[in-house]
Amino acid sequence: MATTLTAATLTVTVTESISLNGKDQGATNSFTVASINEIYKHIVTATTTATTFLKFGTAASAGTLIRADVSYLRITNLDDTNFVTVGLSDDSADTAYFKVEKGQSVIIGGTDEGPQVEVSTSAAAFSAWASVDSLTLAADTASVDVEIFAAMT
Numbered sequence: 001m002a003t004t005l006t007a008a009t010l011t012v013t014v015t016e017s018i019s020l021n022g023k024d025q026g027a028t029n030s031f032t033v034a035s036i037n038e039i040y041k042h043i044v045t046a047t048t049t050a051t052t053f054l055k056f057g058t059a060a061s062a063g064t065l066i067r068a069d070v071s072y073l074r075i076t077n078l079d080d081t082n083f084v085t086v087g088l089s090d091d092s093a094d095t096a097y098f099k100v101e102k103g104q105s106v107i108i109g110g111t112d113e114g115p116q117v118e119v120s121t122s123a124a125a126f127s128a129w130a131s132v133d134s135l136t137l138a139a140d141t142a143s144v145d146v147e148i149f150a151a152m153t
Helices: none
Strands: 008-016 027-036 038-046 051-057 064-066 070-077 084-089 095-100 105-109 134-139 144-152
Touching: 008 070, 027 070, 027 144, 038 051, 038 134, 051 144, 064 144, 070 095, 070 134, 095 105, 134 144
Parallel strands: 051 064
Antiparallel strands: 008 027, 038 144, 051 134, 070 105, 070 144, 084 095, 084 134
């Protein structure tokens, strides 16, 4: 089977809009990611128990994206009250956690190896990036809906 899909360029634009003392202090920044040919978009309900919602590996399967193909990852808390804890882990137990407040997002860029993480519990100097193997979500005090959006090359 020959594909009829044509790769496209993803454009991401972040805009802050604020006027202080009558002067615009906002900003707009954009970047593009070329050759996107696959999108993963899913809305999930995160409970107060940390649960793995997405895995990254060398082959695609149910709930697993090819790590090296992930060029962009966004996690958005769709709740209007509670925060969600986002965990990005590698298989050697390095985990970076992000507190994503109501209505807010965290954006993670990919590299040739996909999303990367490095964690130090002893304030040691940076050592090396490790590939992210899983994404976990845990709601604060009540379940929250979370949108996961990934773009792959």
